[in-house]
Amino acid sequence: MARYGMALDYKNCINCKACEVACKEENGVLLGADKHRIWVGQNEVKGEWPLLDIASAAFLPSQCQHCDDAPCQEVCPTHATYYDENHVVRVNSDKCILCSYCMNACPYDARYVDDRTMTVDKCTFCSDTRLARGETTTACQNTCPTKVRIFGDLDDPNSEISEVLRTREHFSLKSHLGTKPKLFYLT
């Protein structure tokens, strides 16, 4: 029993996309641009040469925020979307009716349709793969060459993520929506 979350030292991201590849490989996500559980968002560089605004060209790795008050879970008519014992937002594909309400309700565009089961799929923090095997890291975290991601139990005061959230300033995406994301961006 844990309450998993992830902190992202996003300014270290070099947009190598190793995390995207590792996620697809580890979790058997289908190929195709639309079929992704995680992604690296990129701002276009603003300004004109030579006065380029380099600070605007940040990379923002993102994925399901595993919200504590997840809109996708609230709108699901059959409880197909649920919190597992580790507070990870999951989809039970046996119960999913593909009404797509969760895809519309998720403020983070974190859901897509898995063509094999024709149900909605999303990031699971590798719950079916790495965590199920007893490992304590996610594929995206494990593969990151610049150590952008810190994954761990938010309820454990001694975990690395708890410590980093105590000692570094951070923000969450679209926090004004009251979703209480468990993804934290370190500044």
Added chain:
Amino acid sequence: MKIGPLNIPFKEDFSLKSILGFEKSFVNIIVAISVLAMLGMLAIGITTYLLHGHHAYNVTREHPWGLLIAVYIFFVVSSTGFCIVGSLGDVFGFKDYMMISKRAIFGSIVTILAGFTVIAFEIGHPVTMMIYNVLSPGLTSAIWWMGTLYGLYLTFMIIEFYFLLNNDMKKAKVFGLTGLLVGLAAHSNLGSVFGFLNARTISQGVFYPTYFILTAFITGIFLSFIIMGFRYKLNFDEQTKKLLEGLAKIQGLLISILIFFVTWKLLTDMYGGMPNRAEVAEHILHSTSFHTEVILAMIIPLLVILKDFGKSPVLMFWASLSGMVGIFFMRYNLVHDTQLKPLQMMKTHEYQLAPEWIHYFPSSAEIMISLGGLGLCIFLYYVGTRAFNLDEEAHH
């Protein structure tokens, strides 16, 4: 009258022959061929869907709801509208409106059946839905409430229609009132499916749950003109003229309120330039489909009503046809506009910028199933007019 199973009174001459034995006028033949073509399209559309699943549709990760959701809403709004108009007479006791009650309640049944048919091929797993809606109901989900209440509503409408057919007005009133209340609850829940979308600021809020009830009433009156126009071949008797004049006056008021609502919705959306809301509202304001909605569903019918305060039922019939096309655009716009703004504004693929607006145009399968739903609705209604006496009878 011949009494069928469960004491259902059918017309004496109801048979396959009576269904095929319509007057072979030019208009009737055109309508019959169109309906057959639409039913054929329904079959082709469904087959394409069964072969290719959601790949047959142009819905995407960014625009997961497409034409079929809009058409489902179109039909269930029509059903609620028919129910409201039908209730004026048999539930609320307005005698002038009694003559349309049975016809309108039957209309509410066929339109919702058409809606359920269309949505069955939009929901990925309709059978799973029926099982888990019961076994693990998501009580915080507006879709759960909407679907469950519409199921109940259909049941009450069928029971009400049964008692209307049997001229048992007391029981019809009880089930009619219950059905109306459940229908209104279902319908405002359908509005809340959009109103609860906190991520989509253009739709979020109290507007849609209330606006849906208003537009349902408007739709019901448009449809009343259309079905009465076909019933009397635009040659109305005095009693019908009185009914339609009353409905036209109510419609004038309702459309005025609608224009008022929509104007303030857009103004509040744009005021202050709130991110993700103001620019979407401005985009909507400049879109052709919104102009079509306003002209066909609001301006043309209102001008026709204002011309002589609803005393031209024939003109109102044509204005109502225009109104229903406008109402279709209203539903399409509602669904599409909700999803216009991308949620992920950053570039996610190399060499590909994030879109400013999400584009969507329905696939041929979506269009065929939608037209098929319309064909099914007209066909079921026509069979109903052959099977049952939908005119008012002398009451006990």
